[in-house]
Amino acid sequence: MALDSTALFSKLETDLAHTAAKIYRPDSADFDAIAQCFIYKPVRTPAVVRPRTADDVALVVQFCLRNKADFTVRSGGYDCAGRTRGDGALVIDMRDLNEVSISEDKCSATVGGGILHGQLARTLGEEGLVTPMVHRMEHARRLWPVIIRLRLGVDQILGAKFVNAQGEIQTASEELLISIRGGGGSLGIITELTIKVYPLDKILSSTILYESRNLEATITTYNQHYEHLLAAQELPDCLQLQPTITQIPNIGTVFGVMVTWYGENKEEGYAWIESFAKAGTCVMEATQETTLAEVLKERDNLVTWPSYGRLFTLSVRRLTERTITVLARHCPQAPGGGFIFSHHTLRSSQAPAQESVFGARTRHHMLEINAAISESSFVDERLEWGS
Ligand SMILES: Cc1cc2nc3c(=O)[nH]c(=O)nc-3n(C[C@H](O)[C@H](O)[C@H](O)COP(=O)(O)OP(=O)(O)OC[C@H]3O[C@@H](n4cnc5c(N)ncnc54)[C@H](O)[C@@H]3O)c2cc1C
DSSP: OOTTOHHHHHHHHHHTTTSOOEEEOTTSTTHHHHHOOSBOOOOOOOOEEEOSSHHHHHHHHHHHHHHTOOEEEESSOOOTTSOSOOTTOEEEEOTTOOOEEEOTTSSEEEEETTOOHHHHHHHHHTTTEEOOOOSSGGGTTSOTTOOGGGOOGGGGEEEEEEEOTTSOEEEOOHHHHHHHHHHGGGGSEEEEEEEEOEEOOOEEEEEEEEOOSSHHHHHHHHHHHHHHHHHTTOOOTTEEEEEEEEEETTTEEEEEEEEEEOOSOHHHHHHHHHHHHTSSOEEEEEEEEEOHHHHHHHHHHTSOSSBEEEEEEEEESSOOHHHHHHHHHHGGGOTTOEEEEEEEEEOSOSOOOSSSSOOOOSSEEEEEEEEEESOGGGHHHHHHHHO
């Protein structure tokens, strides 16, 4: 049955008529804005449906099963490889399942399955709370902005509800929770998560740039500083480091680090930021006392929608001399410039997790190679560079 048939979606409208779910067809005025994801993908999307409740999600899945209609699930639309939409597939857009309910003891919160972490950080922040997270908790296998002392996003999940492949709402058992912690939506459509939350008000957020005319030497000096502190076991868990390489117009390719301090003791945080500013010839240091919600908002503003291409990742145990040579040789050549590279780090301060399918907690850097750019004319060259 053709997915874009008017009859099919009239039937969906009938099935959902008694609900508050919204359906956007390609001729709806706001369709493009609603359907847009971070990575541009030239696909045919017959409709976007935005359920408001888990019952609505179950009805949509039952509809798709009955009518053999393909669908994809969408929340933030940030999938790095543009897999959020599929050609001819109905999009189930979860963003209206975004409630946040904080427990009385303020140790946990129950959140809707489509919550975006900017919004979650804002709501928790109003109560002086945070949670380690990425865009989507159950996919939180990647590491930013992880608050290391509180473990990874996946480790925060206490409970989950999801709509399974039969279109039924299911509460995850302890065994299924292990799969959801790292396996994300592979069991079904997550409609609700219960997560741990922690008291933390302000954080320190700093951007440091180093003089980088000799990029290889600059990365090497920084890396030696980092490795020395790591070996001496001096790096506190409240300190988050995300090195970056960016091509800046009229300046060139610049190595820097985004430093975040999640500790209560701000003096100690400022001292660590100063220590890292000295891990090279610092040409800029911008530090502010702020909130996690503000930092996320600022970083979101740096991302252009839509972008073309994709992000690639590669995990390495440490930055060897050879890795640094390769980075220094290729980053200045990235066609289209802009933000090129960063790496996210797990420092191995954690025991392997038994309660998650993402059990590996050994030290590593996840290299993020950015082949997603706002200028479509460079995309093929940038993808070739990235891969
Ligand atoms: C510029 C950029 C920077 C990033 N930086 C980081 C980073 O520092 N750290 C990090 O950890 N990650 C990072 N990511 C990755 C991002 O966190 C993941 O791609 C995440 O899965 C995006 O979630 P989303 O809801 O925005 O994406 P979507 O594209 O909406 O969803 C991602 C996947 O999850 C599925 N899905 C969505 N909602 C549900 C649901 N309710 N139930 C079941 N399945 C669902 C979708 O079908 C899709 O397969 C980055 C991504 C980008 C584009």
